[in-house]
Amino acid sequence: MSRSSHGFRQGTRRKLRKSPRDKFTVSAFMKDLKPNDRVVLKPNPASQKGMPYPKFKGMVGTVKEARGRAYVVEFMAGNKAKAITVRPEHLKQLAA
Numbered sequence: 001m002s003r004s005s006h007g008f009r010q011g012t013r014r015k016l017r018k019s020p021r022d023k024f025t026v027s028a029f030m031k032d033l034k035p036n037d038r039v040v041l042k043p044n045p046a047s048q049k050g051m052p053y054p055k056f057k058g059m060v061g062t063v064k065e066a067r068g069r070a071y072v073v074e075f076m077a078g079n080k081a082k083a084i085t086v087r088p089e090h091l092k093q094l095a096a
Contacts, residue, residue, distance in 0.1 A: 012054055016045040031088040033071055037063045038094040041073065041086065050087025060094070 009016060024046055033039065041056050050070050061075030067085055074083045 009048075009054075015054055015057070016043060018045055028089045029087075031091065031093070033063045033066075033088065033091065033093065035063055035065060039063060039071075039073060039091040040094060041075070042090060042092045044089045047087070047089050050085065051090055052084055052086050056082075056084065063091075 041052050041059050043051050059075050061073040064072045064074050070085045070087045072083055073086050
């Protein structure tokens with residue numbers, strides 16, 4: 001018997017599933033966000049790099065800075081301010 005995996009995406013078969021209608025587009029990877037933009041953390045299962053931890057799915061935060069190809073997003077998790085580094089394909093910009 002092999003040991004069960006306890007990796008980063010363990011137990012996410014249904015959480016990280018795309019619907020058949022969602023098409024892979026390059027524009028999701030080419031987003032240009034600016035500091036103070038409001039974004040929603042929405043993991044894209046097509047890309048594993050820079051994916052936020054699954055418990056942060058759906059949280060709203062603000063972009064603080066660009067860091068390489070990724071962005072530092074700050075949001076509230078309960079009473080605590082958290083800052084995580086996320087790539088643009090996992091962010092959805094809110095309308096201003």
